[in-house]
Amino acid sequence: MKKIINYLLIYLLLTSCVRNMSDEELKSAYRVNSGNSNWTEALKYVNEGIRRKPSDTALYFSKALCLKHIDPKKNYSEIIQNLNVFLEKYTNSVSGRILKFANHYDNYQYEDAISEIKQLERYYGISARTLELKADARFLGENFKEAAKTYEKLLFFPLPEQKFLDIYYYKIYSKYFAGNKEGALWDVAFLEDYGYEEDKELLKRITNDSLKIEDYNKLPFITNTQKFTKEITPILGLSYDALFRPVDQLNIYSSPNYTLKDLKTLDKDITILNLNRANISQLPDDIKRFKKLRVLSLSRNKIRDFDKLFTQLSELPKLEFLSLDYNNLKKFPESISKLSQLKGLSIEACNIRELPREIAYLSNLSFLNVGSNGRLKDLPAEIKYLKKLNCLDVSGSGMQRLREELSLCYSLVAIHGNASKIKSIPTTIGNLKLLRHLNLAHNKLEFLPESIGKLMYLKDLSLGSNDIKDLPKSIVKLKNLEHLGLQLNRFKAFPEKVLQLDNLSNLWLHNNSIPRIPIEIGEMKSIKRLLVDHEVITDENIEQIKVKYPNLHINRHDALKLVGGKRRK
Structure with a gap:
């Protein structure tokens, strides 16, 4: 009983000392203890900081970091909770996402881990590092079919010779464990074409179906966030x-x-x-x-x-x-x-x-x-x-x-x-996560692929003078789009999907056979300028919109009058 009382007194004394510290002293004490990997002690200062300023979101990342180093298994749920608070404000934080990935990864929650890497790819694009992390997680989660596809994509990147060979082997393993024995055999046969030695032992094991998943150690995961940030940014x-x-x-x-x-x-x-x-x-x-x-x-x-x-x-x-x-x-x-x-x-x-x-x-x-x-x-x-x-x-x-x-x-x-004279663009154009500007005006396009909705950062999309009749459903996901040019196409009705583009400020629709512009266009959050046809749209339609939304500039425009060419399609 006496020993318990002594421990309690020491705890109260330490707590009192921590509470009497200034904010700067708290920060300094945290930096010293975390720098010395004294995470249990560092956690005390973080908790006191949160008690004083529960709205300081950055502190929740520091708490998650402490808990991760103290006991990642026992503190799994609490780590995720703290990171969710942090990421609600700092959505595109590399450190936050990679720490959450590591926590899921170390606790065998591979699909959740992959979702964090996908979030990073939305902000910073696909890189060799993000593909490697996704591929490894899929391999360890025994989603071998997707792992093989991801390793295949990764091999397109410039890689050090040893890294290329390691990835190539994991592609072989993934194909084999996914049931694609023939594909695995072909990849082994191609080793010599890449300048590597023939692997007769692996060829034999695949042929005899003696290759076992238990033969391969758990893939390592490096939590060097500074290096990771450099690689993906x-x-x-x-x-x-x-x-x-x-x-x-x-x-x-x-x-x-x-x-x-x-x-x-x-x-x-x-x-x-x-x-x-x-x-x-x-x-x-x-x-x-x-x-x-x-x-x-x-x-x-x-x-x-x-x-x-x-x-x-x-x-x-x-x-x-x-x-x-x-x-x-x-x-x-x-x-x-x-x-x-x-x-x-x-x-x-x-x-x-x-x-x-x-x-x-x-x-x-x-x-x-x-x-x-x-x-x-x-x-x-x-x-x-x-x-x-x-x-x-x-x-x-x-x-x-x-x-x-x-x-x-x-x-x-x-x-x-x-x-x-472009008639088609990649069906997988959505892979280009960093794309800001896409000018495909005056070509022979008839449609856009659905994956275009994955271009999260696209600001300028120029599609004037094509043969487009409708927009894909995914167009509504282009929340950063500011300019959309659809003039001189084959639209017979207003493309209502554009009403969901919150950041759109310029919309060009002239030289289309669109008979009416919906009044709701003025409710778009950022719309400033609208170019409509010089003949088809009625004065009454334009006046209705102008009266209700006087700050929206609507202009009748005829591109053909300026550039010549055949009449409206």
Whole structure:
């Protein structure tokens, strides 16, 4: 009894000390104890902080962190409760989501763990790290069919050699345990094609059905949130203006325009070199003395030997942006692979018919402009390997589709595809979680895939001058959409799905056969400007909306009057 009383007195004394501390002293004590991994002691200071300021949401993350380190099994439910309070305010917190993932993962709640990674992907896009975590969770949760698919996607990313091999093996295991024995055998047979040794033992075990799930240890999970944040947070390879044009490209035109004669006297430390319209057929070999050159324009010249050119430019270690616009490039040489350091490449109006497969070696490429190449009808399948590609411009090309592999370029922020001949876009375009700008105006589209509703950050969707009759149901999920252009299409009625787009400020509907605009359009939270047809909509309809919603600007507009062409569809 005496011992119990002593413990109680000590507890009361400690509690009293904690309660007498200032807020700054509490924070300092928490930092010291958590830094020394004294989590039980750190928890006391967090609890006191919550008692004083229960509305300070950040404290609930600190409490969850303490509880996780003290006993993740025993404190499982309480950890989740505290993280839910924290994430209600800090929805896109990487640390919060990854801690919740780890808690589910360590307690074998794999589907719940995967849902946290999916939340992160909504905010930051799909990355090699998020795919790996989802694949491992599916494997351990014995959802082998989905695990195999996820490992397959992960292998499209640039990976260290050992990591690639590990993932490849787990893809084999997943296929086998999912019942796809033939697929597993084929993957083992292809090991040599990737430069690895033949695995006769694995081939034998799969053939004899002697491969057992118990043979494989639990996959490790690394809770290094700082590293994880760096890996999943998108990094733009170049600086862009509001229209997603590289700032470097704009800087070229404001820099002096030099000729070949000037190269002999130019400072070797220059970083931008504009040789636009310099009547160049080939560069001198001493171009390599400009070791600090970042931006080079050779647009509107008469270069003949591009194979030699790319070999020369490969000796410029700092070169990031290259413009070859309006050169008669025609056939693209394979030596483009030598420019692996490039972040931006512009080859507008170069008369090219196709891009080489070697484009895949430009692993740092952030911006690619192949616009105004009327003979270019498709991108190579190898486009999928450009995992850092932020902006793709195929406007004014002969492009007849945006191929499915493009949806594996997970860093895409903008696609300019207007004034081409595009009839279809990827059914899996929803994979491009970071996409903000999609311009597909003046093409031959008849419909949009349902997955477009997964583009959570899409702000600008331009679909004018196509053959679209209706919008997919998922369009209502584009809650960040600000501009929607549907002019010059085949709508016979107002697309009421757009009424649910809370952030939409500009809606263009002119040159469609839409007889009436619903009054409810004025109830949209952010709508400011509406362009309607100059003939079909009645004065009475417009006046009704203007009277009820005077702040909404409604304009009758006729695009064909400005640009010419056939009458309204």
